[in-house]
Amino acid sequence: DAGVTQSPTHLIKTRGQQVTLRCSPISGHKSVSWYQQVLGQGPQFIFQYYEKEERGRGNFPDRFSARQFPNYSSELNVNALLLGDSALYLCASSQTGTGVSGNTIYFGEGSWLTVV
Amino acid sequence: AQSVSQHNHHVILSEAASLELGCNYSYGGTVNLFWYVQYPGQHLQLLLKYFSGDPLVKGIKGFEAEFIKSKFSFNLRKPSVQWSDTAEYFCAALALDSNYQLIWGAGTKLIIKP
Known part of the structure; x- marks a missing residue:
């Protein structure tokens, strides 16, 4: 089975532009979360x-x-990009909402966004 | 506010040394706890998790962790490290009445000298 897939893997944008990142969860998973990981730090939760x-x-x-779409895939949009938005954006999927005990969360490889 | 603390940002060990990475969380209710590993250039991978029951959990690649509720700790251990264990290790906690977010530690960069 495919894991969590994200696209694009790398992209470069200019300040002020908008970006859309895409995520497909593991088959059968209904929950998708987004995290931002800045170099040298742990991931920070954005949405679930x-x-x-x-x-x-x-x-x-x-x-x-x-x-999140009917097929459970998801998009993350960031408008008016700032230099500080440069980071690795991680998508995670799980079978149910993460508030449920025993729910394992699986991560994709991430989308590296560089804002110049 | 909920938080997760990892005690060491960088750890350097020789092969065959024993490893213990500290993790403490601040939350008084029920939590699920996780250790993830990120090898250079790769995505986060789940090493092990604690949901309930036996506080000593075993994960992949010979790693284990012990949940000590009274100390709010979930330390990661491995009796004998290998060069291939060089990676960054993240502890994360999920408070079960939270807004569904994992709270992450800052990570520990582990370097194993061959």
Whole structure:
């Protein structure tokens, strides 16, 4: 079975531009979460979606938005990019919402975003 | 606020040495705990997890961790490390009445000298 797949793997954008990152969860998984990992730090939670509804949101500005589609894939959008948005964006999938005990979370390889 | 602390940012060991990486979390309720590993140039991989039951959990590649509730700790151990264990290790906690987010430690970079 395929794991969590993300695209693109690397991209470079200019300040002020907008970016869309895509994620396909493991087959059968209904929950997708997004994390931002800045070099040298642990991942920071951005969003969690379950059954196409937002279930959790981290401390990120409104420039960050996401959605989940009927096939459980997800997109993360970032508007008005800043240099500080340069990071590895990780998508994680799990069978149910992560508030459920015993729910293992699997990560994709990430999308490296560089803002110049 | 919930937080996860990893005591060492960098650890350097020789092959065959024993390893213990510290992790403490701050949350008084029920938590699920995880250790993830990130090898150079690769994605995060789950090493082991604690949900309930036996506080000593065994993971892949000879790693184990012990959940000590009274100390709010979940330290990672391996009796004899190998050069291939060179990686960054992250401890993460999920508070079960949280807004569904994993809280992560800052990571520990482990370098094994051959």
